Amino acid sequence: MKEIWTLAEFRCGSLNSISFELLNRGKELAKKLDAPLSSVIIGNNIKTEDINELIARGADKVYVVNDSHLEHFIVESYAKVLISLLKEFKPDIFFAAATTTGRTLMPYVAIKMKTGLTADCTGLDIEEGTGNLLQTRPAIGGNILATIKTPNTRPQMSTVRPHSMKPMAADESRKGEVIKREFIDDSSEVKTKFIKFLKDETQQVGIQDAKIIVAGGRGLGKAENFNALEELAEIFGGEVGASRDVVDKNWMTYPHQVGLSGKTVSPNLYMAIGISGAIQHIAGMQTSENIIAINNDPDAQIFKVADLGIIGDLNEILPPLIKGIKEYKKKEA
Numbered sequence: 001m002k003e004i005w006t007l008a009e010f011r012c013g014s015l016n017s018i019s020f021e022l023l024n025r026g027k028e029l030a031k032k033l034d035a036p037l038s039s040v041i042i043g044n045n046i047k048t049e050d051i052n053e054l055i056a057r058g059a060d061k062v063y064v065v066n067d068s069h070l071e072h073f074i075v076e077s078y079a080k081v082l083i084s085l086l087k088e089f090k091p092d093i094f095f096a097a098a099t100t101t102g103r104t105l106m107p108y109v110a111i112k113m114k115t116g117l118t119a120d121c122t123g124l125d126i127e128e129g130t131g132n133l134l135q136t137r138p139a140i141g142g143n144i145l146a147t148i149k150t151p152n153t154r155p156q157m158s159t160v161r162p163h164s165m166k167p168m169a170a171d172e173s174r175k176g177e178v179i180k181r182e183f184i185d186d187s188s189e190v191k192t193k194f195i196k197f198l199k200d201e202t203q204q205v206g207i208q209d210a211k212i213i214v215a216g217g218r219g220l221g222k223a224e225n226f227n228a229l230e231e232l233a234e235i236f237g238g239e240v241g242a243s244r245d246v247v248d249k250n251w252m253t254y255p256h257q258v259g260l261s262g263k264t265v266s267p268n269l270y271m272a273i274g275i276s277g278a279i280q281h282i283a284g285m286q287t288s289e290n291i292i293a294i295n296n297d298p299d300a301q302i303f304k305v306a307d308l309g310i311i312g313d314l315n316e317i318l319p320p321l322i323k324g325i326k327e328y329k330k331k332e333a
């Protein structure tokens with residue numbers, strides 16, 4: 001029986017929502033293969049609620065390895081757990097998020113399992129006829145999208161970009177199977193020592209977690225015009241995003257860049273202002289809940305993905321828009 005596995009991320013006592021994004025991605029694959037969808041959760045102090053949440057969010061089975069030695073992410077220990085599970089249960093497909101954890105752990109495991117891994121996928125699908133996993137990712141500097149297969153070895157492994165999918169909604173009525181395994185400690189095999197957990201403070205711009213993003217492109221004309229976008233983002237309690245062209249022009253810094261060679265975002269509201277909607281930009285924001293585009297070219301590609309399109313000169317649209325929203329907010333307060 002073919003089975004599809006996803007890696008749930010459990011850190012500091014709670015599940016990362018990326019775990020639910022992976023389940024949403026796995027759902028379609030499972031349907032096409034008529035196979036169960038499972039999550040693997042590794043950590044310490046994993047609670048029944050965490051396991052139940054994975055089931056509610058789409059897992060048919062949850063494999064749990066809960067042990068005090070697994071409190072911190074140590075690649076050798078986590079890999080040992082995964083390899084043992086993979087050898088015992090032999091899933092057909094196994095994928096994780098392309099986070100620091102996924103990018104570190106999955107290649108390590110793939111080498112030990114003597115199987116292939118496609119990193120940083122933007123799309124996963126099932127090939128008709130063979131049932132092989134089709135793993136799509138940008139290649140050659142993002143100029144082409146390559147679809148890669150692992151036809152000869154199992155499991156077929158990949159990491160997928162975070163925020164390239166919405167998290168699976170919870171359905172508390174779902175039932176699932178829970179499979180627990182013990183962690184067998186052998187510290188002599190572990191060369192890595194945990195010293196301290198330090199949060200990365202260098203990534204000050206949190207556009208990937210923002211609920212609202214006000215993004216600007218070359219249509220803004222000059223760096224100073226981003227002040228209006230910063231004002232708008234501040235009113236909304238959001239963040240400022242940017243196209244690659246404005247980052248290349250030094251109007252904005254790289255952590256703000258959205259797209260294929262920047263970040264993938266999925267906010268509730270994405271405002272694309274003076275952005276043409278090149279395929280490389282759209283790849284980074286198309287899963288946004290609501291997209292509003294302002295552009296003076298009625299044929300701009302961005303209007304193809306926009307829920308609301310405003311055709312006109314942003315210099316004429318932005319000042320009254322900001323004024324209007326401010327007045328509305330004042331009345332609401």
Ligand SMILES: Cc1cc2nc3c(=O)[nH]c(=O)nc-3n(C[C@H](O)[C@H](O)[C@H](O)COP(=O)(O)OP(=O)(O)OC[C@H]3O[C@@H](n4cnc5c(N)ncnc54)[C@H](O)[C@@H]3O)c2cc1C
Nearest residue numbers: 142217218219243244259260261262274275276281296314
């Ligand atoms: C390998 C590779 C990776 C890439 N990665 C990324 C990426 O991660 N992110 C990304 O964004 N791009 C990326 N690109 C670049 C991408 O192809 C486009 O060049 C870029 O997105 C265009 O940026 P833009 O929309 O700001 O500029 P333009 O395409 O020049 O668009 C400007 C828009 O502003 C409009 N405009 C002009 N004046 C006004 C006005 N007064 N009022 C209203 N609208 C106005 C114009 O009609 C136009 O549609 C990548 C390209 C390659 C080859």
